[in-house]
Amino acid sequence: MPASNPSRLFLSGNEAVARAVWESGCKVAAAYPGTPSTEMLEVISTYPEIYSEWSVNEKVALEVAIGAAFAGSRAFCAMKHVGMNVASDALMTLTLTGVIGGLVIAIADDVGLSSSQNEQDSRFWGRFAHLPVFEPADSQEAYEMTKLAFDFSEQHQVPVILRMTTRINHVKGLVSVGTRAEHPNLGGFKKDPARWVMTPAGAGRRIPLMFERDVALAAAAEVSPLNSVESGRDRRVGFVASGPTYMHVKESFPDAPVLKLGFSCPVPVEKIRTFAATVDKLIVVEEVEPLVEKELKAAGIACHGKDLLPKQGELAPNVLRPAIAKLLGEPAPEHLAPPAPVFPRPPTMCVACPHLGVYYTLSQIKNITISGDIGCYTLGAGHPWNALDTTISMGASMGIALGLDKGRGEADKDKRILAVIGDSTFLHMGMQGLLDIVYNRGNVTVLLLDNRAVGMTGGQPDPGSGRDIHGEPAPRVDFAKLVEALGVKKERIHVVDPYQLPVLFKAIREEIKIPEVSVIITDQPCVLIDDYKKQKPYEVLDAKCTGCGNCIEVGCPAIHVVRREKAIKPSGKEVELQFVRIETSVCTGCGLCVQPCAPDAIVPADPSKPIRLVKH
Amino acid sequence: MPESNVTNILVVGIGGQGVMTATEILAEAAIALGHDVKKTEVAGMAQRGGVVSSHLRFGPKVLSPQIMPGTADLLVAFEAAEGLRWCHYLKPGGLVLMNTAQIVPPVVDLGLYDYPPDPIAEIRAKGYRIHAFDAMKIALELGDVRLGNTVMLGAMADHLPFPADVLLEAIVKRFRARKPQMVELNQKAFEAGRTAEKAAAHAKETETA
């Protein structure tokens, strides 16, 4: 059996980028966690040669990387697509200053919406900010392009955007790797206010330089080996493809010519024009927006693209083949068996999640409007709580709540406005929103759910955790003091245990009545992190359970219905009784479901009985 | 059109069941044999009790990481309803290896949807072959529910284009490096899965004979 070559590793795109960042002699790396980008920094944090951090948001992460690059070191920052919306303020000026040390910005586009609030195409940032965009097609390329990007960045003194998508970030493939080479600091920070201080006058002088750079970048894209033509026997259609779509095209049409774009912004228009002349029909296959397609059309190059292919989601072979068959006038590929109708399995909150009690409580309160936020909190919009009325972007629950308050019409006159936010999201973007509520005297009750982690992405630490990226002790922010400093009155700040339902209920009920800003902080760790301590599990006594179903409303996934029965109430009304059991093997004994159970049917599990598992 | 010399294996289940680890071990076995390998999954919110599907493709050269519906050689389902959800990914007449344990999601407990009454029969009715057994029970009998994914790997062992030993070696290697005290137990789980699958296959044949 041939042994696998030790210099070939089986890496995801994220791991491959991290490896390349390390090999390139990078000194500083920063990010805010976000699917599908998170693992890049997680892996980088394991290399002792690189300073790495979880920043409070993507803008700060980019700023840290910019500072390091200004100081002459190689720097890296990673984010998911929506993170660049946050970081873009820094980006749009960075493009004028440029960099000294190589700076690579990896942006992970969640094509297919595996866990995001929108689907957006980060190649536009390249065009918007006049920056080069590299697009790897698999892990090997993610590795190679990251290394090239550092060199290119230094050569042109320009940050390089590495556009990845979920199918690059989270696909594992074999990667031939090398070793780390120390990269010297390029001479330290050199004072040069005309370049680093972007006053209007200074910026005005840098803009023409950016246009000059555009010309150089366009010329570089035309000749870059990252943009290569692969000839094919069947010239009826030729493809322009980048990123994962390149692999899908090769898989679907092995005989067709392909121009692969690895350096896709600026678009190498002339190279594509030459290629287009060699095929009958040109098809641009790009995931999400028709960016290249529009440039080609503007340059007078006839092509197909979004007239055939979806503007949403992945362009995998099952999408490509029927679309192109139609263009060629061929019958669509043979009909495949349709998927069976099976219940949906949407993500749920974890067993014993400290947010369960909060959403359960909110679902019991009438006449409120709740603005929600990004993260596990978004799950509160689902069953059984249905407790969120809006979710836009990270930190937005604050400002939207204020807007709901100030903009309310007659119909909402008596509604109470609540905003929900997590610790990490509050530090990311929520603080300023709360400050605005305070300053502008909004009537909003804020629920700050501090679970000491970025829960949704796997429990990464934040400044509320008391731990840094390496798990080492770090200063821990005091949320009660922080919100007080933002101007919330001390008597309007409550720290409550979210597992104590009556206390929580009382705090919310009282605060929503008071016509000013209140902050209720819940303080229990996310069940995914080490701070969470399991207790003995509970079980349901069959003989006592009345089938009222109150415990189900808590929404803990450890509670299952074993039997439904119809019953007639004394009033003559028909009700459905739901008899339950608790999955003792996963119950952590948090005690939440015990509280709404009137007949005390939920009791500590009898340790002498074997644990029950799923239904067999 | 697809490269016929690429093997497509789809492993499905629920977040937390070890679907991705099992596929990773399978990938390591394929790598040990010198294949080109790609593996992908949708796992963004998998930790939150959602569906996990892990695609593994290996052969001389693999391009797209995704298995197309209708082309999988083998579907390994760690949960009964998930077997039904994904069976259209199999090529016609393809084989499902199924853990019959049922993990009921909150939407079913809330009465918003029904759990399919007989996923096995439905899969058969669609013309696929299926070998089903209770892997969770076997794992528990061996003393640890987390052995379930090794049991499922054992079930796969005789349906791969390479000898079962190569897969067992990949498992042993992984545990030797991470949890040496678990090596022996995993070897047992692997053999138990292999035996259970054979029995399930046999039961199926006698039933149809």
Ligand code: SF4
């Ligand atoms: S990850 Fe943490 S915060 Fe998110 S649902 Fe699970 S317990 Fe709750």
Ligand code: SF4
């Ligand atoms: S005590 Fe109840 S709510 Fe808490 S983990 Fe156990 S079943 Fe879930």
